[in-house]
Amino acid sequence: MPFTMTDQLMITARDIRKRFGTLEVLKGISLEVKKGDVIAIIGPSGSGKSTFLRCLNHLETIDGGNIEIEGETLVSTEASGACRYAPDATVQRICRKMGMVFQQFNLFPHLTVMQNLIEAPVVVKGMNRDAIIPKAEALLRKVGLLEKRDSYPSRLSGGQKQRVAIARALAMEPDILLFDEPTSALDPELTGEVLRTIRQLAEERMTMLVVTHEMAFAREVSTQTVFMDDGEIVEARPPAELFAHPEQQRTRAFLEHML
Numbered sequence: 250m251p252f253t254m255t256d257q258l259m260i261t262a263r264d265i266r267k268r269f270g271t272l273e274v275l276k277g278i279s280l281e282v283k284k285g286d287v288i289a290i291i292g293p294s295g296s297g298k299s300t301f302l303r304c305l306n307h308l309e310t311i312d313g314g315n316i317e318i319e320g321e322t323l324v325s326t327e328a329s330g331a332c333r334y335a336p337d338a339t340v341q342r343i344c345r346k347m348g349m350v351f352q353q354f355n356l357f358p359h360l361t362v363m364q365n366l367i368e369a370p371v372v373v374k375g376m377n378r379d380a381i382i383p384k385a386e387a388l389l390r391k392v393g394l395l396e397k398r399d400s401y402p403s404r405l406s407g408g409q410k411q412r413v414a415i416a417r418a419l420a421m422e423p424d425i426l427l428f429d430e431p432t433s434a435l436d437p438e439l440t441g442e443v444l445r446t447i448r449q450l451a452e453e454r455m456t457m458l459v460v461t462h463e464m465a466f467a468r469e470v471s472t473q474t475v476f477m478d479d480g481e482i483v484e485a486r487p488p489a490e491l492f493a494h495p496e497q498q499r500t501r502a503f504l505e506h507m508l
Contacts, residue, residue: 257284259319259425259456260305264326266313267300274300276480277314282425285454289467289488292477293503298460301477302427305458306347307340318343319424345373347425348418352434354410356402362389362413363398366420374421381420388416392446408439412446426450428459444470464507468492476500 260282267275274297282288290298303309305316307323311332316323323343324334334340356365366385370376389395392412402410411431418426428447432440444466450457451470461467467474467488474488476499484491484500492508495501 257319258282258317259284259286260458261317262301262305262314263316264314265301265304265311265316267297267304267309268312274480275304275311278477278480278482280475280482280485282456282458284456286456286473287451287471288458288473288475289471290458290460290475290477291462291464291467291503291507292483296477297480298477299429302349302429302458302460306344306349306427307334308349310334318346345421346423347427348421348423350411350414350418350426350428350431352430354402354407354414354434356410356414356417358402361399361401362394362405365402365413366417369417370420385416385420388419389413391419391449392416393442406439407435408442411435411439411443415443415446415450424456426455426457428457428461430460430462433462462507464492464504476503478503 258281262278262280265275265278278301292298300309304311311324313326313332315325321343322335323340324332326332335343357368360368363385366388367378367381370381371378386395389398392415394409394412397405397409405413431447432443435443444463447459448470471488473485474491475485476483476491478499484495484497491500492504495504
């Protein structure tokens with residue numbers, strides 16, 4: 250069978266385990282993400298969804314399992330049970346393949362919108378400032394905020410801040426975007442503008458993992474919906490199947506509560 254771009258594995262996570270003290274937050278999570286996939290991760294608060302994302306890009310270290318990003322090993326578990334991460338420089342390079350958009354935006358308050366976008370490409374990637382500005386302008390135009398280029402975050406609405414945060418993540422030219430509940434800090438009327446931006450990225454075949462409480466978005470936009478509960482993946486299926494005919498009682502109970 251010929252190889253196609255959609256066969257390319259972007260993330261391979263096997264048996265991921267994570268503890269905080271005596272609390273086991275992830276209990277053996279395994280997931281494969283192919284190029285162009287949009288994975289919506291749903292589930293009750295405290296089920297481990299955000300922790301799983303943070304383990305993928307090394308904001309948290311794992312206690313067991315293996316993570317590969319585009320075929321490169323980020324971390325593996327040895328026969329002794331010890332987790333071994335790649336050397337620091339390799340970890341940093343691998344993690345630059347992933348952009349992260351946080352619930353609380355995390356914009357630099359003392360920098361303008363434009364400065365927020367160009368800071369990391371200049372400082373982290375060593376890109377020429379003059380070369381990155383046209384790209385940053387194009388990204389702001391993409392998220393509908395070019396006119397805010399010289400504004401400070403304090404002058405923006407929550408929805409505008411989150412769209413700037415998405416543009417900032419894209420400025421690093423990642424292959425994968427991770428979204429940690431990108432709309433949960435927003436008023437309902439501002440949620441739509443952020444989801445429209447993410448929907449546009451999905452149409453452009455950006456590989457994304459989105460932790461979300463927006464069920465309609467998960468159903469309409471994801472290529473696969475993953476339901477997590479109590480540190481486990483309970484069910485992972487195409488959204489049309491999962492929402493219409495959930496196989497597990499825990500999934501059914503959650504969807505009845507949310508829909």
